[in-house]
Amino acid sequence: MDGGKSTVRSINQNKNHEFKGMLSVTVYLLAAALVCVLVTRLCAIHFEVVNAQQPGLTDLTDFDFDSSIAQVATESTGSIYIYAGAFYTSEDFAAGNISVDGILYDRTEGAQGDYGTLRMELRLPPGEVYAIAAKNPSYAQRLFIDGKEYSAIGIPGDSAETTVPKTARFVEAFLPQGDTTEIIFHYSNFVHADGGGLYPIDIGKVTSIVRNEQLSTIQTTAVIAGLTAIMLFFFGLFLFFERYKYLLWFSLLCGCIALRVIGSGLLPILLPELSWALEIRLSYIGTCLMALFASLYIASLFPGAANKWAMRSFAVFCGGCVMFICLAPTTVFTRYPVELSLAYIGFVAYLLLTMLWRALRGTLSFALSKPERRLLLLGLILFALLSAADIFAHQRALLLFGLSYQAVGMVVFLFLNMLALVMSFSRTEQELDAVRESQREIQETNRMLERLNRARIDFLNNISHEMKTPLAVISSYAGLTISQLRRNAMDEQTEENLDRVQQEAVRLGRLVEQLMKVSLEKERQLTLTDTDANTLLHRAADYCEALCRGHNNQITVACHPAHIPLRVNPDELFQVQLNLITNANRQMRDGVIALSAQQDEQNGQTVFCVADSGKGIPPELLAQVFERGVSGNGGTGLGLAICREIVREHGGQIDIQSGGSGTTVRFTLPLAKGGNQP
Structure with missing residues (x-):
């Protein structure tokens, strides 16, 4: 009755834990969504895409700059003309000194040639001071507004020798001088294979542009601060729980993402004199390390999901990419952003497919529970989709919430993973509570066993005392x-004396029988000697050969390798094999009993196997065959129970498998120290 109540109580506790866990996750997600909405509302960057009304001209005279914080992005290819291979000024265009035909700029193709001129015209409401903000369209730029030269970023030239590359985001204020405002960029790009594409240009009132720039910086800073906090938190957890390797990979992944966001958003602000080459190398290396640590993280959460050689090959590939990025010229490795991204995404896809395949086969092991795995899967899918979108958005300089698609995907991925890991630790705490409860029950059981042990000692003392009496009587009358x-x-007295001897002998026999029952329960003391598996197998086979011949059964022996050193009690192990062979022989005729032993160096043990081709064990008995008194043929039911006790005393494990045709019993023994030496 108490066991049934305990089981019901345990089931109810598990249900309560599951309900509380679901409630906590729901509250957490609602709170996170609320915070995201508030931050989005407070840090909202409003912009409106305006297309050119005619090639090269964008008319903003009817645009209401006061209705909202306006950010105008020139996304239309009909907004800008490009003149490749020549530097032209306003005077050149006014005088018609143009020797190169201009073509409409196509952002999907980037700038044409290594240097040239970009020109666009705007019509703005008069009487206001406006500002223009963007990232420079190449690795060297000179800006002209209505013929006036503004601050340059680097020094554009017509060759690599005359060009000083640099990249940065710029904000310039200007007052329109007439109905049409002319904007000209001189660009040079001899250091990047991308062609120096033009990023979206934001145009609005000075206050609006400045506010948008500030909000963009706040967004980037918030993301970096969050990633850094997550990195330090989980790295600290790893220092206390070193066996959970996925904590280390997750923290390093957060650090790589934070480094990449810093490089693309804050690094030019924090270190304006930073080398453009170092900046771009850090960006590419960060992406490579992100892919590596993400793969290691996934593999550690799902042990065995990926082949170890595949993981090692990918690690070598990432290391080679890092070396290639560090040593190759920027014009070389920047030719392959799409190829590298596809390689990283391809390996992640391989991990997902392998996990799916193993899950369908039932061979996938998990470090996390089902709800946590669902969150991880959702994060991986979103990250893969947004990373794929980022490949195509890269050439178009498209952003989502002020960040690249891949950055947003990684933030979502990290957020869901963080939630999953927190849930895992919550589940671990619940398991620890269950372990503490189990320990209390074990302590109570130990106290009860101590009382039983004292009672047994008292009983043995009484038996010893009682045995002296019949022995003395028997000795006297004898x-x-x-x-x-x-x-x-x-005479008659002689007969009476013999009767007394008989009576006391019977009583002594009963006492001995009771003593034997008690002695069977005391702790066994093993004497271990050096031997080998092959010797044990042949000893058992030779002894049982005549026994098996009565049922016309054969015994085969196989040992791989031929010499497997063991330190065991040979007589005890002989008893185990004798019991198993006897059971197999009893269940079949005209069959084969296969004895085998195989060395498992990885786990430091030897695996013994006794297999027969008999009728097998009924399914209803299979789960209980190692219990005392359980027998399917009317026997004592002690043979397998004794085998399990002996194997466990030697530090091994035993299990049994049985189907419609045959039974296989496997048990393990630890290898002798010194390995497999002949």
């Missing part, structure tokens, strides 16, 4: 009887 026999004086 002596009297011998004396009478010597004197040839047998």
Whole structure:
């Protein structure tokens, strides 16, 4: 009755834990969504895409700059003309000194040639001061507004020798001088294979542009601060729980993402004199390390999901990419952003497919529970989709919430993973509570066993005392009887003496029987000697050969390798094999009993196997065959129970498998120290 109540109580506790866990996750997600909405509302960057009304001209005279914080992005290819291979000024365009035909700029193709001129015209409401903000369209730029030259970023030139590359985001204020405002960029790009594409240009009132720039910086800073906090938190957890490797990979992944966001958003602000080459190398290396740590993280959460050689090959590939990025010229490795991204995404896809395949086969092991795995899967899918979108958005300089698609995907991925890991630790705490409860029950059981042990000791002392009495009686009456026999004086007293001896002998037998029952329960003391598996197998096979011949059964022996050193009690192990062979022989005729042993160096053990081709064990008995008194043929039900006790005393494990045709019993023994030495 108490066991049933305990089981019901345990089931109810598990249900309560599951309900509380679901409620906590729901509250957490609602709170996170609320915070995201508030931050989005407070840090909202409003912009409106305006297309050119005619090639090269964007008319903003009817645009209401006061209705909202306006950010105008020139996304239309009809907004800008490009003149490749020549630097032209406003005077050149006014005088018609243009020797290169201009073509409409296509952002999907980037700038044409290594240097040239970009020109666009705007119509703005008069009487206001406006500002233009963007990232420079190449690795060197000079800006002209209405013929006036503004601050340059680097020095554009017509060759690599005359160009000083630099990249940065710029904000310039200007006052329109007439109905049409002319904007000209001189660009040079001899250091990047991308062609120096033009990023979206934001145009609005000075206050609006400045506010948008500030909000963009706040967004980037918030993301970096969050990633850094997550990195330090989980790295600290790893220092205390070193066996959970996925904590280390997750923290390093957060650090790589934070480094990449810093490089693309804050690094030019924090270190304006930073080398453009170092900046771009850090960006590419960060992406490579992100892919590596993400793969290691996934593999550690799902042990065995990926082939170890595949993981090692990918790690070598990532290391080679890092070396290639560090040593190759920027014009070389920047030619392959799409190829590298596809390689990273391809390996992640391989991990997902392998996990799916193993899950369908039932061979996938998990470090997390089902709800946590669902969150991880959702994060991986979103990250893969947004990373794929980022490949195509890269050439178009498209952003989502002020960040690249891949950055947003990684933030979502990290957010869901963080939630999953927190849920895992919550589940671990619940399991620890269950372990503490189990320990209390074990302590109570130990106290009960101590009381039973004291009672057994008292019983043995009583038995020892009681045995002295019948022995003394038997000795006395036996002596009297011998004396009478010597004197040839047998009478009725002699018969009475013998009756007394018989009675005391019977009573002594009962006492011995009780003592044997108690002694069977005391702790066994093993004497271990050096031997080998092959010797044990052949000893058992030779001894049982005649027994098996009565049922016309054969015994085969196989040992791989031929010599497997063991330190065991040979007589005890002989008893195990004898019991198993006897059971197999009893269940079949005209069959084969296969004895085998195989060395498992990885786990430091030897695996013994006794297999027969008999009728097998009924399914209803299979789960209980190692219990005392359980037998399917009317026997004592002690053979397998004794085998399990002996194997466990040697530090091994035993299990049994049985189907419609045959039974296989496997048990393990630890290898002798020194390995497999002949």
